[in-house]
Amino acid sequence: MLRNNLKLILRQFWQNKTFSLINILGLTLGTACCLYILFFAMEQYQYDKHHADLDALYRVVTDTKLQENPRREMSTLSPPIAPALGEEFAEVENWTRVIGTPDVSQQILKWKNTSFYETKGYYVDPAFFQVFTYKWVEGDPAHALDEPYTVVLTRKVAEKLFGRQSALGESIEIADNEFRVTGVVDAQANPSHIRGHYYMAINSGGIGEYVINNNNWSGNNFIHGYIKLKPQASAEVVAARLPAFLEQHGGDQLRNMGMEKSLHLEAVRDIHLFSERSNQVETTVSSSLLYILLTIAGFIQFLACINFMNLTTARSTLRAKEVGIRKTVGAGRGSLISQFLTEAVLLSAIAFLLAIPLIKLALPWLNLMTGSDVTGSFSQYPQIWLLIGALVLLTGLLAGSYPAFYLSGFKAVNAFKAGSGRSRFSVANLRKGLVVLQFAVSVGLVIGAILIHQQLQFIQNRDLGFQKEQQIIVPVRTDAARSRLATFKQEVKQLPAVRTVSGMLATPGQFVTRDFSVYTEGQTMESAQNTKVIYTDEDYLDALNIPLLAGRALLPGDTTNQIVLNEYAVAALGLSVSDAPGTEVYSDFDDEQITYHIVGVMQDFNFQSLRSDMYPLMLSYWPPNQHFNTLISTQTEDYAGLLATIETTWNQLNPDTPFEYSFLDEDLQKQYQAETNLSYIISLFTFLAILISCMGLFGLATFSMERRVKEIGIRKVLGATTGSLVGRLSKEFLALVLLALVLASPVAWYFMRQWLTEFAYHIQIQWWVFVLVGGFAVAIAFLTVSFQAVRAALANPVEALKSE
Structure with a gap:
């Protein structure tokens, strides 16, 4: 029976090559998208699923709030917290900390x-590699970082340094x-x-020693701290004790x-996809982005x-006689349903087989588009075959279910009568509804793509309050x-193409790790204002072209106690801008009051991402x-010439340090x-969605013109013009596209x-976007339909009517 069904299916494919090609191509494109996103x-x-005792691993994270400032949810904590948790x-x-500041x-x-x-x-x-599981090429994870000035390298870095020889025991220079x-x-x-890329023992001097000896429980929240719970230990019990512990x-x-602070536990298994806290140790992937991608892939599939369902039901009257004959010779409804579902599943399987090499060919380009590193390895993820099998069945059953049950329901006697494909519930209405749904999804994606592009353009073109163009950053x-930076600055300043040079700890856009709270005369730390600190020199404001509103800029003779706010x-x-210069503010640290002298006030500028609001900032001299x-x-x-000159100057002063x-x-x-x-991603998938929708519309238009060929012939004989025929034939489809626009617009908005709302600074959604998209959708639909409409309108009416 299966062999007979396959023969019938292949015969149907060959007899209806246009419709079969549209179905296969549409399913192949949709399937390729699904496979890539899968x-x-x-x-x-x-991510992180390989760690031993994964359910026992937690990151300790911090929420802080200062006065009227918004609550900050950070992925970091203060230096002494993780060791104290392990001790008490x-x-x-076990416990460990990770320090990864920009410097x-x-x-x-x-x-x-x-x-x-x-x-x-x-x-x-030292316990880092006992808490986390890594695949070791050389060395002992239990004691690799026990001693000061020891380092564990990744294989990639080791090969860059030593080639194929063993790295174990070798001495390298870092900083x-x-x-x-x-x-x-x-x-x-x-x-x-x-x-x-490499992991250094924390007891190796520098900031590592600073962290080890630090006893600040309120500030210095730049450490990533992790704990591993004992078997049967309850994370809920530990979390409940954290407030009293702090x-x-x-x-x-x-x-x-004047700070409110709380500690929380975050499961390591959830960090990569579900953590939305600031100061992540590495870039994470938003779970909402992943859901968006999966949703879009599902929509495209x-x-x-829908194309398959539409085209199959549209051709139902042509297959009515086939159903009637098969029922007359004894075929039951079950066998007919089986045939039509097998036909749909086979079509789906063909689409998947075509999609696999398509994905392999397009993988480098897709990764470049999405900024990802998807391998597309079937051997690495063998479970993908189970998903593919499930998708083939699901796609086939979804695409073929309605046509199968609809076509198999024809009565044998009625199947041979004219107009036998019609039912009380008009199949045409179903097809119209599916066309509306198709274009509603496509229109929604187009609106989303335009608004995302507008927001990105807004970010790129927004005045950040400083000059970002023609600025070269040279890390030191x-x-x-x-130690030679002062000389380097003076020599570069003398170049005619250089306006000025400034040194700083953090450049605009980099995460500012330093912050502390200050208060004015007569107040205390309980009412202090948390302020970010950028350590820099006297040329900072001039280099970035930031206006000074009152007072003066920093001077070489200043100390860290002179500040510009x-x-x-x-x-x-x-305070007021005019009165602030000359005012003193204070901060308490380790029971000592530190005095800061405001020497100037600068104009606000966005030193952080535009996702964040403006924040108090001070410049301090280093x-x-x-x-x-x-x-x-x-x-x-x-x-090119300027960079070559700067590089020559750098190399003369720092022959052992790459430029x-x-x-x-x-x-x-x-x-x-x-x-x-x-x-x-949205742009790519939007294009594919529109392409698939237009393919379906093209197929329906082709079928509609074939079914109305005699009507068109009669109208032409009675004097109808080509333009009027094209308008009449296209009007029905264009009305469906407009309805799709009306339905999709509020959802997209x-x-x-x-x-x-994720951005502190963002565009306002304008009404003209929806008008533009509506015009675009109508134009695309009209071009798709009018091709067949013009072809039908130009046909010789004699050919259409000669059999009458």
Whole structure:
């Protein structure tokens, strides 16, 4: 029976090549999208799933609130919290911390004559590799980082340094310090939310020693802390004890700062997909983005199924006689349903077989579009075959269910009568409803794509309050380079193409790790205003072209106690811009009151991402040998020549330190890479959705013209013009597209309005967007339908009527 069904199906495909091609092509495109997003989703869900005792692993995170400022939900904590948890909580089996501040995570690695910049370097506690599971190539995870100045490299970094020889026991230089390699791990074997390239022992001087000796329970929330619970220990019990634990150790400090603070546990298994806290150790993937992608993929697959249902039911009258004959010779309804469902499942299977090589060919381009690294490996994820099998059946059953039950329900006698394909419930109405649904989805995607693009353009073109163009950033990674930075600045300043040069700890857009609270005369830390701090030099405001509103800028003779505030900080402290210079503000630390002298007030500028509101900010002077970045403000179009000259100057002063640079405007744009990728993805899928919808519309229009060929012939004989015929034949379809626009617009407006609220600064949704999309949808539909309408209208009426 199956063999007979297959023969009938293949015969149907061959006899209706146009409709079969439209169905297969639509299903193939939809299936390719589904497969790519399934691979993407599966790879994202694999993050951190390889760790031993995964259900016992938690990150300790922090919520803070200062006065009237919004609550901050951070993925970090203060330095002493994780060790104290390990010491005082019997439920905690082990703990570790990860330090990855911008000045730590990018360093020069050297071995003999090999040196290069490497990113994602972290200081970690000795128990790091006992808490987290990595695939080891060399070394002992239990004791790899017990000793000071030891480091564990990833296989990729080890091969860059040593080639294929063993790295174990070798000494390398990191940030002017000698480290001994005690292990090599294969970081690519299992994905983790901590994607370091090298891990240094925390007791290796510098900021690691600072963290070890730090007893600040309120501020310095830049550490990522993790705990591993003992078997049968309850995370809920531990979480319930955290408020009393924090009060015992840090209550006085928090009250002195006027800060509210709470600690929470976050399951490691949920971090990559579900954590939306700030200061992540690595970039995470938004679960909402993943759901959006899966939803869009489902919509596209559904659109392809609608095409199949529409075209099959449209051709129902042509297959009525087939059904009648088969019923006359004894075929039951069950066998007919089986045939039609088998036909749909076979079509779906063909589409999947065509989609697999299509995905393989398009994978590099799709990864470039989405900013992902999807491997598309069927061997790595064998369970994908089960999903493919389920999707083939689901797609086939969804696409073929209505046609199967509809066609098999024809009565044998009525099947041979004229108009036998009609029923009381008009199939035409169903087809119209499906066309409306198709275009509603497509219109919604177009609206979303346009609004996302507008928001990205708004971000890129918004005046941030400083000059971001023609700014070159030169990172300063080593102590040796920092010791010569003053000389480098003076030599570069003399170049005609350079306007000025400034050194700083953090450039605009980088995460500002330093902050503390200040208060005015007569107040206390309980009413203090938390303020971000950028340590820089006297040229900062000039280099970024930030207006000074009152007082003066920083001077080389200043100390960290002379500060320049932004307008927001001045207002938050209850001061006026004109009176602020000369005023003193205070901060308490370790029972000592520190006095700061306001010397100037600068105009507000967006030093953070536009997802965040304006925030109090101060500039404080640091000498050049403590800066980690140099900003070169230029006035030239010959960047190639200027960069070559700057590199020559750098190499003369720092022969052992590679020259590195970036452009500030490009660095700022990287903050919105997730939104940019989303825009590309939505645009791509929108195009595919419109293409599939138009293919279905083209098929229906073709069928409609074939069914109305005699009507068209009669109208032409009676004097109808080609234009009037095209208008009449197209009107029905265009009305459906307009209805789709009316239905899709409010839904698209609601969801895009929700998405825009994630930005502190965003566009307003304009009415003309919906008019533009409506006009576009109507134009596309008209072009699709009118091709067949014109063809039918130009046909010779004699050919249509000669059999009458």
